[in-house]
Amino acid sequence: MAHKDPAPQGSHGGQAAHSAPAAGGHSAAHGAHAHPTWKQYKWVALILTLITVVEVWVYYIPSFVASKLFVPALLIMSAIKFAIVVMYYMHLKYDARLFRALFTGPLIIAVVTIISLLFLFGHIAVRLGS
């Protein structure tokens, strides 16, 4: 059974050996990179749930909501959840560099776009203009 097997699973379409599919079949071709084990998947789910619980919990603490730490804390927790899902569930930690580039490149552009637009048109722009 897979969840008792600590051996990592093969990836799909990661850097497959050029000759492996013809020679050794599917598993050999896709075994170049590892996947997390079932145990790791369950730990990841637990961590994601705990972070979500903390996010909602701090939302109901008025003194913390009023403090300057509230927004940065939520953004950091959200970023951690985002990174965990991308690295472990989407296997980006274990996959080829090209996949990482295809995702992180547009993601960086997207984040920079959001920040730029907020400076141009958002509350920050209103505050700077007044």
Added chain:
Amino acid sequence: MSASPALDHVEAGAHGHHYTTTGLDSRKIAIWAFIGSECMLFASLISTYLIYKGRSVRGPFPHEACAPPACETALNPILNIPVTSASTFVLLMSSLAMVLALAAVENRNIPKLTTSDRILGSSKLWLWATCILGATFLGFQAYEFTSFVHEGLTIRTNLFGSSFFTLTGFHGAHVTAGVIWLGTLLAIDYKRGLGPEDAINVDIAALYWHFVDVVWIAIFTLVYLIS
């Protein structure tokens, strides 16, 4: 094994693989490129929401109570955090079910010794679980949208309504597409069974599903929790 890499590509293609000169599967490159472009789409929707945030002249408002004359009657903040927290948890659990479905497809040929191993190693079980959890998330969203409309917030009411329904509606449409996609995989699994040779197809669907999940992680924080 062939002597030249070019011949190996031909042999690989004959076995149903789609390897490119990078040594990577073209379908997986395509889904990552698609996910990259989706990042841009949701960035534009999220930035639109954030720019319009707090600029609605009339209520209902997301985090603030609304009193006349901004509203016809006094209204509480419209966002329902407990319900959305539950739907967020459901979507996170669907991602877990999805990775377990992929692992079950990969390991189909490994002998299962006990009944529990056979049940937990069933791709059908985890694909069903993912579909049901995805549909449950959509149910939560339908409930939320309906309650908002009953409280007087539609896509035409104010800037918050327009940007909120557009952003979460696009996300909901993506979840719907994901549920349909998973339904097709489930149908194939019932028809002929999904084995390791199909793992790339399940992996691509899983990547899409997890992307929908990470987008919701961002929306939950930026829209629902940060007031």
